[in-house]
Amino acid sequence: MLRLTLAQMRRSLGRLVAAGVAILLGSAFVTATLTAGDVITRGGYDAMTAAYGTADLVVPPVDTPISRVLATARAVPGVTAADPLLMGWGTFESGRRTVNETLVSAPSTPSLGSLEVVEGRVPTSATEVALPAASAERLGVGVGDTLQARWYVWPEEPTGDVTAEPAGEDAEAGDAVAAPADDDVEELTGDVVLVGLVEDPNNAWSRYGGAGLATVEAITRWGGATDPDAFGPTNVLVDVDGDVETVRAALTQELAGADVLTRDEAAARAVEQWGGGNVIVMVVLGFAAVAMLVAALVIANTFQVIVAQRTRMLALLRCVGARRGQLRTAVLLEAGILGVVSGVAGVVTGLALAQGALSVLSRTQDGVPLPTTVTPTLGNVLVPVLVAVLVTVGAALVPARAATRVSPVAALRPADAPSVRARPGRVRLVLSLLLTVGGFVALAGGVALARAGIAVDAMLPLAIGVLGGGASFVGLLVGSPLWVPKVVSALGRPVGAISTSARLAAANTLRNPRRTSATSTALVIGVTLVVMMSTGAVSAQQSLARGFDERGPVDLLVLGTPGEALDAAGRDDVAALDGVETVAVSSVADVETPDGRATEVLVLDVTDAGVLRDDAAAAALTDGRSVVPRWWSGDVVRMELHAGDSAVLDVVARGGDRALLTPQAAQALGIDEAPSALLVRLTPGADAKTVLGDVRDVVGDDSVRVESAAAERQSDEQIVDVVLAIVIGLRGVAVMIALIGVANTLSLSVIERRRESATLRAVGLSRRGLRWMLATEGMLISGVGALIGVALGLVYGWAGAATVFGPMSEVRLSVPWAQLGGVLLVALVAGFVASVLPARAAARTPPVAALGVD
Incomplete structure (x- = not known):
């Protein structure tokens, strides 16, 4: 059987190349994701402990x-x-x-x-x-x-x-x-x-x-x-x-x-x-889990179509004496060999991509702790190969079983034309509903747990969210023959008014629901992944920015000698610097926290609350409530503090390092210090490190300390930019997987319908009309797949960002409109290219010759 399998692979090399490329890209995607995860985790850990x-x-x-x-x-x-x-x-x-x-x-x-x-x-x-x-x-x-x-x-x-x-x-x-x-x-x-x-x-x-x-x-x-x-x-x-x-x-x-x-x-x-949890590791595991799931679906879909096309050849082998078990073994062995070869090639490709990205980032991102070379680990090498083998073998199980159960005589007869009345069974409907509804419920539960901070372990919301998202996505794909053709048909009605070829294209989408859904699903998977990553990355970036603002609400702080008023001229000099937007004066005092520790606080007038980056802290001061660090005693609304006097204050707990007291709170505590600090807000886009140096030059004659949360935030954002750059690179691999998938399924669909195309030619459809019919059908199915993928990607992207960054701050959906437009355009072009090339071959084939094709 090994010789037979190898011979079949050589004869079907052209068909297997497409599946092999999809497997290679999927394996490379997983490899690059896991390698990037190691780099991100190590870089993030080094940044957090750089002082050590x-x-x-x-x-x-x-x-x-x-x-x-x-x-x-x-x-x-x-x-x-x-x-x-x-x-x-x-x-x-x-x-x-x-x-x-x-x-x-x-x-x-x-x-x-x-x-x-x-x-x-x-x-x-x-x-x-x-x-x-x-x-x-x-x-x-x-x-x-x-x-x-x-x-x-x-x-x-x-x-x-x-x-x-x-x-x-x-x-x-x-x-x-x-x-x-x-x-x-x-x-x-x-x-x-x-x-x-x-x-x-x-x-x-x-x-x-x-x-x-x-x-x-x-x-x-x-x-x-x-x-x-x-x-x-x-x-x-x-x-x-x-x-x-x-x-x-x-x-x-x-x-x-x-x-x-x-x-x-x-x-x-x-x-x-x-951040209330190991955010870096959670992000990496989230992307890796989603990458494995989506790559598995793409590979399974592609390989399933290819193996299903060989049913007649398998039946011929049955006629010459091959047993069912032998045929099943041959198909699975072929899938295993393809998975191993493509998986190993994918690992090499993924490591090369990761090394290339690392080389570029290490030159362009100064100050970000990045290794110079990729260090392959046993897990990064074995996991992608195992995933590739398991997925290809798993994808071949169902078609191999179906081929061996068909009697040789029945299999050798011409296949019946698909019927418009043929509909998927009830089992598929029930399974799809269970997976979809249950998955979305679990996904919502993971988001709710993350935002509420209720979990036995920080990784639990992520695990629930990934399982729920994966189950719902699989449920949608399982049920795609039930609803995708209807969506394609609904959107195809206005398209059908353009020409006869367009009407035929719209009608063809309903003739074989499974074929339509299989073709569209390839792009749904890829586009969902791309949009999910884009939406999740943009939403996460803005969420991290809000987290940075909460952690360091004051861009730059000038601290003088407590009790000694700062020189008014020095304040004016700071306010006149380039990059400085607002300067506010504050008093500095020491108070005793509920656990008996003395700590430094700032007294800020409510009219100067606009100097703060943290909108919630500014709103609290405007409402007459003081702001205290959350690490003092958690999320409390009232707190007793001690200074010259003791008082119970209305407070809001935030993630900053210092407390911000209202003048009324300072008066209640007996604090009457001279203004000895400046709070500085920088203009958008200003270089925080340059402004920090300029401020030090201006106040250099005073015995002051200058701290810049903006400079620290700028350094942290560099690391975030590196993470996003890696995500963009992985997203490019996802686009390639999607394009390979849609090209495979559309090309195979056109090849399967050469008899149908010949019949249309025989009744008068021109070559140009045939080409436009197939091209319109390809673009219609691809466009619908892209629209569905965009909608799902927005949901999954926001849910992923909310699950990972929910413990830090509120996550709001941010839509990358420009990228969505690019995705839709690429999908239409992919549908056009994938269908036009086979259509040209079908149009050039004489109707008599095409009607004789098995």
């Missing part, structure tokens, strides 16, 4: 003093290095130029560092610092130059080794000068040497416009403290030599059960805190 370097373990903040945590960690066998992730700020001057720089503690080993030294070296003493190249350029200094650091110390705090001697030319670097600024604070200065220039390759500190490096001692001193423990709990990064899990267990035991995390676990926790 490549640390093996992360110890989250604990109540134990940081010095004791470090000593304990360094004493554990297998730990080669342990560093605190300490962050502070420093003010540096050179001549009349000043910069306020975010500083992070210099790592003891490069693996624990998030910044890359591009010139010079890492600081090793309290009199050294490494700055970003942009900051050094603003100061007009280079490696080896001396800067002056300026910081403040409150009198009740010990000043350590600070001296009262002036820093002259002969003073050693680090000697400080105490210059009383007022009754509450001392301003100190000291010389430091710029020993290196750094860059932030993974945008770990983009929120602050970059960061520099300094020793823990220097950050502590410039923060006005004498002990790192005064900074409070912070992350500790650990580098391990040996088995990570063994060291982790020992470290957990030594730290009295502290929650020691691997880097991936820390990333997963960061992603979950960011």
Whole structure:
């Protein structure tokens, strides 16, 4: 049977090529999706934990003093290095130029560092610092130059080794000068040497416009403290030599059960805190699941048509002695060989596509953590091949069974012409209704669970949604012979008024419902996938944008010394910068949360609520309700806070890091601070990092901190753009699958009807009329398939986006109109091309010769 199978494949090579191409593209689609998923997941995890370097373990903040945590960690066998992730700020001057720089503690080993030294070296003493190249350029200094650091110390705090001697030319670097600024604070200065220039390759500190490096001692001193423990709990990064899990267990035991995390676990926790679930993994799994389902349907439809055409040949083999089991085995073996060959070719093609996309993106998307090469995994290679084999074999089961059950004599007789009265059976109707209705109910349930946040596990709504969507889609396809011809006929009536060929084309769509639905279904599948991805991607992009706005409602924040009013001239200078739309003044105060933690809040007048990006937060302030971070105590509507006084406030919980109080709430809490902060809203399209640098230049003479949520959002959106670019690439593969499917089914339909075409020619239809009849029929069926696919794609795309991003924010349906128009145009062209070429061959065949075709 193997020789017979191979011989049949060689004789039917032309027919099998089309199915093989569809299988190849489907396998490539699955491979590219799984590979892209690995890239997206790894890139997203790296972005979330970029500040951790490549640390093996992360110890989250604990109540134990940081010095004791470090000593304990360094004493554990297998730990080669342990560093605190300490962050502070420093003010540096050179001549009349000043910069306020975010500083992070210099790592003891490069693996624990998030910044890359591009010139010079890492600081090793309290009199050294490494700055970003942009900051050094603003100061007009280079490696080896001396800067002056300026910081403040409150009198009740010990000043350590600070001296009262002036820093002259002969003073050693680090000697400080105490210059009383007022009754509450001392301003100190000291010389430091710029020993290196750094860059932030993974945008770990983009929120602050970059960061520099300094020793823990220097950050502590410039923060006005004498002990790192005064900074409070912070992350500790650990580098391990040996088995990570063994060291982790020992470290957990030594730290009295502290929650020691691997880097991936820390990333997963960061992603979950960011969006209420592992959004990145959910997106990848969602696309992969849908890709497998749709590719399976396309391949099954194509292969089923091809195998069904060989029923007569199988019957001939029965006549010469072949048993039913042998024929069934031969068909399935042929399908298996085709699946293996095409699946392997698809894996190679998919990896090549992924590598090409990665090469382009790595060159065009600066600052996005992307690997340079694709790393195939066992799953990425085996799963697509297994899917290809299972689908092709599964697609061949039904036609092989039907062919072997037909008696040889009956099968060798000419097939009866299809009857207009022939209708699909009731079993198909019942099965279709059950799958469709049940699937849509499950899909709606998954969306509802995701939006309500009710689930045992974050992946449960996605699983329910994928199963429901898949079941409903299969139900629609199973029942397509029941309703697709009617839709085609309804839309074909106005088309039939154009000409006789058009009327014949519209009538032909009803003559064989199964053939019409099979032809249209190929395009329905592909268009549904394309539109679903487009709609889901656009809806998800806007949903993520709203999530970013909620997470960082203020584009840029200028924080001065609490209680000291900011210079009005500085506000005007910031407002005059390019890229700045609105500037609002705010007071800064400390309040105590219900769990006893002191935290920083902003007091914002309701007339300035328009400076916020988060519309819900702005509306709450306008209604007289304060805004508190959701992580304080969940979604609450009233909360008791403590400052000078205690008060119960009407609040709205949002996803930001800081609370926003109304003036009435501040008055109730006894807060009466001078305006010491500026809230800045950027103009649409402004480069957040450029504006951040400009603001720092303008306020450089003041002891202020500048934070930019817009700069962080800009970096995050780069990652989203990469994800969407990958989705667009996968969507291109889906379009190719759809075109192959429609070309296969339309071409086979025309070939099957050569007798019918010859009869029309014999009764007077011209060659041109025959060609236009077949072309109109192809475009009509393709157009209807595209319209149905568009409608289904919009529903599934929105449902997918709502399921994945529902826990983050409200998802609104966004329709990519331009892309929908392109899809419809491509569908019409595909129907025209797929039918015209076989029609030309049918028109050129003499009627007598065509009537003699078996």
